[in-house]
Amino acid sequence: MSAVVTETPPRRQAILDAALECFLANTVSATKIDAIRDRSGASVGSIYHFFGSKDGLATQLYVEVLADHHANYLDALRTSRSAKAGVTGAVYAHLRWVAANRDRARYVFNWRELEVIDRREPAVAALNEELYRVASEWLARHVRAGRIRSLSPRMFQALWMGATLEYTRLSMAHPTSADDLVDAGDALADAAWQAVRGRRA
Amino acid sequence: MSAVVTETPPRRQAILDAALECFLANTVSATKIDAIRDRSGASVGSIYHFFGSKDGLATQLYVEVLADHHANYLDALRTSRSAKAGVTGAVYAHLRWVAANRDRARYVFNWRELEVIDRREPAVAALNEELYRVASEWLARHVRAGRIRSLSPRMFQALWMGATLEYTRLSMAHPTSADDLVDAGDALADAAWQAVRGRRA
Amino acid sequence: MSAVVTETPPRRQAILDAALECFLANTVSATKIDAIRDRSGASVGSIYHFFGSKDGLATQLYVEVLADHHANYLDALRTSRSAKAGVTGAVYAHLRWVAANRDRARYVFNWRELEVIDRREPAVAALNEELYRVASEWLARHVRAGRIRSLSPRMFQALWMGATLEYTRLSMAHPTSADDLVDAGDALADAAWQAVRGRRA
Amino acid sequence: MSAVVTETPPRRQAILDAALECFLANTVSATKIDAIRDRSGASVGSIYHFFGSKDGLATQLYVEVLADHHANYLDALRTSRSAKAGVTGAVYAHLRWVAANRDRARYVFNWRELEVIDRREPAVAALNEELYRVASEWLARHVRAGRIRSLSPRMFQALWMGATLEYTRLSMAHPTSADDLVDAGDALADAAWQAVRGRRA
DNA sequence: AATGAATGAGCCTTCATTCAT
């Protein structure tokens, strides 16, 4: 059996990496193509060969990272054996992923400059839709069984992940120890579960 | 009795208002000075007279709005009569302020393009420091008395305001009814209190 | 007998003085009205009241200084008792005037940016014409008598004043002692006389 | 044998030529980049690619022309066989160079707007220093031998080249015949020699 | 005569993008 995977050429990856650094240091719009060229070692022409435009590069980066994060998140949900395991598992999964992808996370979660991409890019819409659909189905089952409270989607998201996201945000803005995020897992997972558990849980 | 207040010239305010609209519709960097001129009725020269540069304008706007929000938040804390009243009051105060200042809130809370200002502007540092100091002192008293759990500042912030901030964010991204935020107050305030209350509360 | 002289208001003079400093430090075109305002203590309005425009100010300054220099120069010529006294007297007069008006001299003699004024301003044309006419008449008399060589006007100017002007220029570019210019008088006056004296002198 | 010379790209030279024309017609600061673009056929981008800024362009032009003139001048001095030949040869060399490079000369010698460059640009300082050093050494030899008078460097420069420079200046301001400058050579060379020759010459 | 806030035309410069090699 041979995996048929379109390998990302090393040049392409180097460009993505360089772009990420630059975008974080300043802003997407404040980042000059030239800076990405400097850091990546690629030529301007190559950047345009792979990504078509600066916006295309920012979008590509956003989509790839978001897809990775979503996959990780959904996986935690799908493999969970119970309501509690799912709720807390998602928290842990998020924290672990952020810990392992700090820069990518800062890019994807903090940059409302990227809201524009959200609105425009079908790939992003698809990703978000899938996340929403899978999570909703998962929730619905447990809500019907009384293991999780019945709440509006928005309130769910807030009670479930709000504290975790805020903690993550603070941790990224003022990084301390490397295990920072992982250490906070139990407290945040517990709080999430307490906030959304149903009467029959 | 006459209040001696340095009035903001109406021109200046008009520029700030116009800038806010433009910044939200696009991005700070995608906003052209000319658009602000159009909307505000001021001349380019006046904009530069008051703010020195486009960046200066974005910064000024950020600082003024942040100061207003912080003042509102701290006021809720200072006038609270109990631990619970303080914790829930801050949640309500935030929601009320956002409801009354939707655009300003979208600008200040969503725009991580502005993270750059955070790093650079001393005025912002001062505002955040005051917020942190006052909140810490207030908390310390109640923590000692066992009315509030003992947690790291970061975990406090996450458990206390995380859900509220996330809810706010979602509400701003996809606005529904006008009372949206106020209606959610009880649930969010209660969740916050449950998450941080101490054993002797 | 009462001299009817329109006194220059002190404000006006202050503006001229400030302008001179600024023009020398940078360039006329690189000098901002605001800088002149700063240095002079006058308001922008006042500057425009007296001079109409920045160009007007530069021109006014140029004309006034040139007139003063020319008067000084011609006076030396007119009062001279002999060919030699005239030739050397003009050299001395120039050196003395420059020594006493170093900044004014740097402005008027070095600034080919001001060539434009030469071409445009009738007052300057009149001044130069008078200088040329008087000097020519004076020369013609002595040339006819064989006391001064017969040369083209251009060659006269070069042999007579060239060395003096060059010395002056160097002295202004790299000022040394205050008496620098005066001390050089005898050598330059002698050289001038040797260069233009006729056979029967 | 092949000369390995870094050729100036034709585009670059075209820009320099166009700039010279424009600078002379108006002023450096009154010249618009767009005018240089028009005349040179290059794009704005190219101008900035080669020279970085309008000031950079003016400076580069100044330095290159000055270097050419200095080389020409020093060559005359170095190849001279006697004191008299050196003194008169420099005069001739200057006149010939100006006759062959009228526009360049007008730019470099008349534009005291460029004094600013003198103060700022190290390359100019280096050129002037070399000129001064070589000329001084050459002079010293002949002064010691009594073939040239002992004078301060400044007085040398004035007596030697003053008349020539003044004549050149007048000729450039009001051009007459093409041979104007060359025709004046004998008179100016002779005057220079008489002014600086020593007793034993 | 004096003031200085307000104006806005104009210009320098940037920087994403192209394309011939």
Add this chain to the structure above:
DNA sequence: GATGAATGAAGGCTCATTCAT
């Protein structure tokens, strides 16, 4: 796939000038 010199549209900003007080 890779290169980087050349392009030129676009926009931030300056600064001389005006004018109501």
